Amino acid sequence: DHTLGFHYMTEPYKDVYPHTHEGHEILCFVGGNPENINDFDAEIELMLGEEQESHIITSPSTFSLPPGFVHGPLIFHKVNKPVFFLEVTLIPKGKYEIIPEKK
Numbered sequence: 001d002h003t004l005g006f007h008y009m010t011e012p013y014k015d016v017y018p019h020t021h022e023g024h025e026i027l028c029f030v031g032g033n034p035e036n037i038n039d040f041d042a043e044i045e046l047m048l049g050e051e052q053e054s055h056i057i058t059s060p061s062t063f064s065l066p067p068g069f070v071h072g073p074l075i076f077h078k079v080n081k082p083v084f085f086l087e088v089t090l091i092p093k094g095k096y097e098i099i100p101e102k103k
Helices: none
Strands: 003-009 013-015 025-031 042-048 053-057 061-065 071-079 083-089
Touching (some): 025 042
Antiparallel strands (some): 025 083, 042 053, 042 071
């Protein structure tokens, strides 16, 4: 019981919703050249935790997120070379819960 999301990113993109999953999730960002995944030329911002701490990704990276951990938004600011973005969620159908905005 897991879900695999495979994305080939070629242009800026923004996923605006902080959310959680009931299961463990692994996020992988690698260069889109299958002959050299270290050929990475992008700037990606991932917000982590309830405090939405900003993490800037400029090289191949992997994030291991425990169940219930708040993450997002995810923003691909610059994509000068394609990026493979993989999400592996250890629950069926990639179910998630959107976190309401704080007022």
